[in-house]
Amino acid sequence: MDGRLIYENLKASLDPVEAAKHSFFHYHTRGMHYVNLLRTPRLTAKVYFATREYRPNINGWAVNPHDHAYNFDTCVLQGAARNIIFDRDENNSNWHYFTYRSPMADGEGFQSQGLAGLKRRTDFAYNPGMNYHLSHDEIHTIAIDVGTVLFLLQYEDKPKSHTNFYHDLPSPPDTSGLYKPMTPHDVERMIAEYLP
């Protein structure tokens, strides 16, 4: 895909009132903000901003390894990103493994499944204008710089009961203070400030 072209087209027709309904500050990670550009059952378009408040976690990543309910494409609009893909490693137990069912869909959130092993399969770097595709069942994380802006095109949800998350602690991740809703003005300000 040409992520930059799709982003420019969506931005030109953006309705900030509609976008704000699904846009949040501190999305999954402190300082990582999410502006929704389009939301339909078949296709969702998102922009993630690693703002000045963003700091990588103890492993140097935006979040810990996880998979998704959907396939998606990512385009780096600004900054730099590494996409790191893992395979399960049955001979290891170096992670605390959780299943996740979204509370927004009546799920019970994170549920501990004990220990599991992961080994790194690939670790590729992407500069502005470069794209990568990820399948829903691939386990990955990203390493990004402060100031990085990512455009994501997310396809329809797969019929799966849960996603998977790998944590370096036995307790589920602390989500307090995350997911603060944006106003339409916030949406416009984020795009103007970080993507002039």
Ligand SMILES: [Fe+2]
């Ligand atoms: Fe992800």
